Amino acid sequence: MFVVHIISANKFIQPGISGEAVPHQDNSFLFTDPPSCTGLWLALEDATITNGCLWAIPGSHKYGLKRRFIRDENGVHFNHPSPSYDHKDFVPLEVKAGSLVVIHGDLIHQSFENKSPNSRHALSLNVVDTNGHV
């Protein structure tokens, strides 16, 4: 049986207001063993380069999880420093309103500040399988 837990976050990015997300893999934050996180990012409006669409490194989901966000006796922190990423490796994921972007948990992705006069609203859901996963 596949047990899914849904963690949701509305991504309401207003015009001219920073809403950037630094490069990351969702499995770093929503870790299960084995990893199972899948992101479902529903564009409620057109997402473009100028209003802060997602960007991703094609194929990066094939190369494993780079680091984990953990909680231990020292508080919450990453177990490794952030790798340095080259902007030219990212491609923009410009999509029309109503598009669903399915994000593998190991995909390296980010978004930039919305510098346009238009909002960029999206609904982001992350699902993880907790059945038989630690």
Ligand SMILES: O=C(O)CCC(=O)C(=O)O
């Ligand atoms: O909506 C965004 O700008 C970033 C979303 C994101 O990185 C995520 O859902 O993991």
